[in-house]
Amino acid sequence: MKPTIGRVVQYHSVSGDRPAIVTQVNESGxxxxxxxxxxxxxxxxxxxKGxxxxxxxxxxxx
Incomplete structure (x- = not known):
């Protein structure tokens, strides 16, 4: 599945996973x-992604 603007994903921070919203998708990946x-x-x-x-x-x- 490809990320698109407005989708909810998890961001992996030092303090644990956090909710995040995609605001831009770059051609670089x-x-x-x-x-x-x-x-x-x-x-x-x-x-x-990782x-x-x-x-x-x-x-x-x-």
Missing amino acids: TIILTVFYTHETRAGMECH EDVGCWSWPPRN
Whole structure:
């Protein structure tokens, strides 16, 4: 599945997985996210798909 603007993904941060919204998809394969933390949001975070810190992945399906 390809990421598109407005989709919800998980951002893998040092403090754990965080919800994020895709705000831009780049031709280079990276995406730009707005990441939601407990007391703040961070916009403009560019990252690759993956499971490492600083990457994004699709949320697990239960």
